[in-house]
Amino acid sequence: MSNPEIRELEAFLALAEELxxxxxxxxxxxxxxxxxxxxxxxxxxxxxxxxxxxSRRVRLTPLGEQLHAGLRPAFDAIVTTIGEVRDAARGLGGVFRVGFQGTANDAFLRAVAAFRDAHPKCAAEIAEIPLSDPFGAVHRGEVDAAVVLTPVRDDALVVGPVFSTRPLTLAVSDRHPYARRDGVDAEELADGPLIGVAGAAPEYWRLAQAPVVTPGGRAIPSGPAVSSLQEGLALVRTGRGAMLLCHPTADYYGSHAVVFVPVTGLPDSSLALVWHRHHETARTRGFARALADVAEVTG
Incomplete structure (x- = not known):
């Protein structure tokens, strides 16, 4: 009997854990x-x-439970060992690719600079990842890690340093009634359309960026759904709706045509470094340390 292929084992493990x-x-x-x-x-x-x-459920057989119990730790150990041997063979060199959403803020850029200074043999490359697909580039191996907006609820991803935890802001046109306000309560989001996120982002993540109800249960009208931050801000400028954004993005994109108003009554926004659980390397750990050293880590 031939030995199982690695993709078969990965598929079984994912199914055993997701059911x-x-x-x-x-x-x-x-x-x-x-x-x-x-x-x-x-x-x-x-x-x-x-x-x-x-038609209603998926469950492991006793044979499947036995395989999962033995396979998961063995599979993780194999992946870890291969990564450690690869790192030992190469040293902390090669290329480390890290993605970011929206804007490369000061903490992120300082972490990149610190990583390059500490590991001059490793080329650190940065790339913008779509607002509409925060985790896809990591899953597909297009980047080694990414700084994304929270929340992150994906068992295949490791959540590293969490930073830039700040209250949300509401981006509105300078002609919007809220543009002259010092703040907006979350219940007032029900008064107008909120621009959402389209694409491959998980539903829980999209709802965190553009909720459909207020904390008090009032329905929030849905505005257009966008794939990029620039697209969303363009719609804000033309009065098509408002958009919830994290504070670092508001600081970076402030302009005379868009006003960022603090929002009370919603959970704070934050950024997190994430990477794939099975693709962790010494470079990943090195960048996580650099980010934790320069950012105000909160989790």
Whole structure:
């Protein structure tokens, strides 16, 4: 009997932890049918059913539970060992790619500079990642880590330093009635459309950036959904709606045409460094330390 392929094991682990073919596929950026195909191949190699699937639920068989209990720590150990050996062979060199959302604020840029100073043999490259897809570049391996807006609820991602925790601001046109206010209560968001985020971002994350109800339960009208921060600010300028933004972004993009008004009654916004659990390297850990040293870490 041939040995399982690594993709079959990854698919099984994702399914065992999500207990949902769709979510397992999203986690690995594969289709549901591909997850099913990989599972069938693994079951064929093993010679027994690992998962019971009905129209209502997915659950592990006793054989599947046994495989998961033994496979997860072994799989993690293999990935960690390969990463450590690779790092030892290369030293802290090579290329470290880190993404950012919206704006590369001062803390982020100081961390990049500190990392470059501490590790001159490692080329640190930065890249903007779409507002509409905060975690996709990390999952696809396009960047080694990324600074993203919280919250982050993805078991495949490690959440490193959390920083820039500040109250949210509401971006409005300079002609908007709130533009001359010192602040806005969250309940007042129900008075006009709120620009949302389109694309591949998880629903929980999109709702955190553009809630559909106030804390008191009032419905917030939905405005256009955008894929980039620049697109959202352009719609704000033309009066198509307001947009909730973190404070560092407001500081960076302040202009005469857009006014940023502090919002009370909503959870603070924050930024976090994230990376894939199975792709952690010495470079990742080095950049996380650099960021923690220069940023006001809150979590």
């Amino acid at each position: 949902h073919f769709g979510r397992a596929g999203e986690r690995l950026y594969l289709s549901q049918s591909r997850i099913s195909q990989l599972l069938r191949a693994l079951e064929s190699r093993i010679g027994g059913r690992l998962v019971d699937r009905t």
